[in-house]
Amino acid sequence: MLAYIFRRLLLIIPTLLGILIINFIIIQAAPGGPVEQMIAKLEGFEGATSRIAGGGAEVSVAGSNYRGAQGLDPALIKEIEQMYGFDKPAPERLWIMIKNYARLDFGDSFFRDAKVIDLIIEKMPVSISLGLWSTLIMYLVSIPLGIAKATRHGSHFDVWTSSAIIIGYAIPAFLFAILLIVLFAGGSYLDWFPLRGLTSNNFDELSTTGKLLDYFWHLVLPVTALVIGNFATMTLLTKNSFLDEINKQYVVTAKAKGLSPNRVLYGHVFRNAMLLVIAGFPSAFIGIFFTGSLLIEVIFSLDGLGLMSFEAAINRDYPVVFGTLFIFTLLGLVVKLIGDLTYTLVDPRIDFDSREH
Structure with a gap:
């Protein structure tokens, strides 16, 4: 396993290099x-x-x-x-x-009068907050819901939840964000949550508990909008993966031996069905971390990496464009490696070394 990890880490170098070169060539042709x-x-x-x-x-x-x-x-x-x-x-x-x-020297921004690495570090907390909490909550909601739909396939619960999932899939996350602002951020009805920023103006004056509450208070609406707009695919993927495993012969054999439904589901089906779900984690995390949060950052006035990268591309601020591209690519490759290693935790039968030999 250590040899496999070492080889994958070495492969990150030519992958990063290839992506930078391709994008550099494309940039040269852009007017x-x-x-x-x-x-x-x-x-x-x-x-x-x-x-x-x-x-x-x-x-x-x-x-x-x-x-x-x-x-x-x-x-x-x-x-x-x-x-x-x-x-x-x-x-x-x-x-x-x-x-x-x-040397991890990304140079200076053309138009912001600051080093690119300083800008990335400054914007990183916003993007990490949106990406991490949205992905975590999405998985915590989608996996149990997908399992429940698979075990109750064809029931009223499955039909009604499918209707909600279709609505969530059809409506973009930024429209949910606008709806949440209208309903809960002083738009036309309630004024329960703040409209802008990641923290309040008096954040430094609050106690440790107060800072945590203030931080999560500001995240409620943007994270909710991202989760509602992105949980549909993961839920259906989980359901279909479990349905496919439930209908296999080894499940019928396990039931015939007298095992309880929960023992069959979580002792036999879970490991096999979760492999496909785990495979989608890197793309889900990176998607929410970057592209999925751009409009959310704009709507809720959250100055994160997504908004900065978009503005840099529009303004042709190439040091910022390539710096954020490097960071996102590196992060995506590392998360992909972590996702592959998670396979062995879900199913210890997987052995990358023996597969290669």
Whole structure:
């Protein structure tokens, strides 16, 4: 097992490298980089000033020369390219980025006047809070509900819960978030929960118990919206996985030996059925951790990694884009490895080493 873990950890390195290179190539082909955006801003601002001053006259704004229809001074353009590191050819920039990332140096943001690693650390608590608690609650709800539906397949309970699951699957999480705000955050009815932020303004003045209560108080609505919008798939996956195992011959044999239903379900069916559910954990966690929480962060004014990554992509803030890409990829690979290792806890018969031999 240790040898398997070591090999998987070594495979993370070329995987990260390949993902960075592919995205770097894609970025080079994308129009409207930081240099072009800065030039457009300067030309737009200075061009407007030029027209106010009387048209094609030469004016000087912010220490740069705008020459009417000729645009900006080439020396200024070269200075902008050097400022963003685009004065070097693409292969050299890629090599510099890889060397820096090997030292976990993600550089500085183009537009936020801060180091990328500091921005990631600053935003991480929000994203971890949303991803961790949403995934945990989703599994705690989906697995028991899926098992109950499988054991009561075709009953009124199964029909009514399926109706609720279909509604939850059909309505996006951000619509549930808006509904929760209207109902419980002072929208039109009740004002029980805060509308914005992860903590209150007086958080530092509260006691330890008060800080915990305040923290979870702010998380109730965003986590609820994420859970309602994402638990349907996991519930149906659990139900179908258990139904498939319940109908197999070894279950019939176990029942014929006189074992109780709970002993058959949790002693024999559970381990086999849970393998498929566990396989979906990494994608579920990463999905909620990043893409699934973007709109939730916007709606509840939670400044996390999802919102920061989206704004960085829109603004072409490449150091932040690649820094967050590196972190999310690394996190996804590590969580995937943990998910594979969890197989052995659920079913000790699984042995990765013997399978490879």
